[in-house]
Amino acid sequence: MATKQRKPASVEGTTVNLPGVTAEFHRPDHYVPTRDDLAGVAETVRGYLPSRQMMLFYGGLGALAALSVIEWPVAAAIGAGVALAQRSGTAST
Secondary structure (H helix, E strand, C coil): CCCCCCCCCCCCEEEEEECCEEEEEECCCCCCCCHHHHHHHHHHHHHHCCCHHHHHHHHHHHHHHHCCCCCHHHHHHHHHHHHHHHHHHHHCC
């Protein structure tokens, strides 16, 4: 991921002199991410998402629960069990 150094805060600004108070306003120094930064974040997120096949499985499980074919606690238990079994299965290989 590309990193950029921050520029020093600009000296430019606006000063407002009021009776008894002087206020200085400066433009905020914000970091704007580059296209490479966003692409790196997208690749990282994709690494954590389940495969397309598993997304279909979880979607079907959610649809069954939404249509009351199975109760939602049962669907949640099945989904958690499958996710846990897959995670432990891939870690041991």
